Amino acid sequence: DAGRQVVIEEKLSGREVSLLALVDGEHLTPLPPACDYKPVGEGNTGPNTGGMGGYTPPEFFSFYEAAHTAATIMQPVVDELRRRGLPFCGVLYAGLMLTAAGPKVLEFNARFGDPEAQVILPCLDVDLLDLLYATATNGLAGIKLPPPTRAAVNVVLAAENYPGPPVTGDVIHGLDAVPPDVLVFHAGTQRVGDRILTAGGRVLHVVGVGSSVEQARERAYQGVEAITFRGRHYRR
Numbered sequence: 001d002a003g004r005q006v007v008i009e010e011k012l013s014g015r016e017v018s019l020l021a022l023v024d025g026e027h028l029t030p031l032p033p034a035c036d037y038k039p040v041g042e043g044n045t046g047p048n049t050g051g052m053g054g055y056t057p058p059e060f061f062s063f064y065e066a067a068h069t070a071a072t073i074m075q076p077v078v079d080e081l082r083r084r085g086l087p088f089c090g091v092l093y094a095g096l097m098l099t100a101a102g103p104k105v106l107e108f109n110a111r112f113g114d115p116e117a118q119v120i121l122p123c124l125d126v127d128l129l130d131l132l133y134a135t136a137t138n139g140l141a142g143i144k145l146p147p148p149t150r151a152a153v154n155v156v157l158a159a160e161n162y163p164g165p166p167v168t169g170d171v172i173h174g175l176d177a178v179p180p181d182v183l184v185f186h187a188g189t190q191r192v193g194d195r196i197l198t199a200g201g202r203v204l205h206v207v208g209v210g211s212s213v214e215q216a217r218e219r220a221y222q223g224v225e226a227i228t229f230r231g232r233h234y235r236r
């Protein structure tokens, strides 16, 4: 049914970036920007997925550019919603294309991005609970995050046949062999007895954090190499 109507839009060329901001109904606090990788295959080939991985910070979009973009593109949305009596409180996610004519909005979502959240949140130098409390209680005025001092890389381990209907029920090995400084977020898994099985298309997000993207990437792939399951695939 979704294909009955086709909408033709302007083609936008450039780099794509995700900018998330906390919004308390009136004020916004931008989070560090991040990038994700949508196509399933190496070299951005194959069908699109929900995201095969991501990283922060983007080398082509600074924290300061992000703050400026949030003020000029996202704040007007927050203001207009408030003017209409529909104040928005939560996470506002802008998918942006950075074109030669400036940033253009591809989409807005009212939620954390995935796999962006898994790289943004570990790089915050402030307490997330304090930020979320301020978001929920109209307390974001004047709250500006310091520029992040860390980088993070997220590699998604996907199930066989994903992004088609995934094969599930495979035993995941090696979760206890992941280096201690690597974060593993469970996305499509299920505990059965003392085993963890695959239970969805994107099974695990394996995240390395470091002082540079290179270091974070190296750590993420150390985690990736420790974890195995039948049909596992990921991007390099």
Ligand code: GLY
Binding pocket: 036, 050, 051, 109, 112, 113, 114, 115, 116
């Ligand atoms: N990373 C894309 C999304 O969360 O929509």
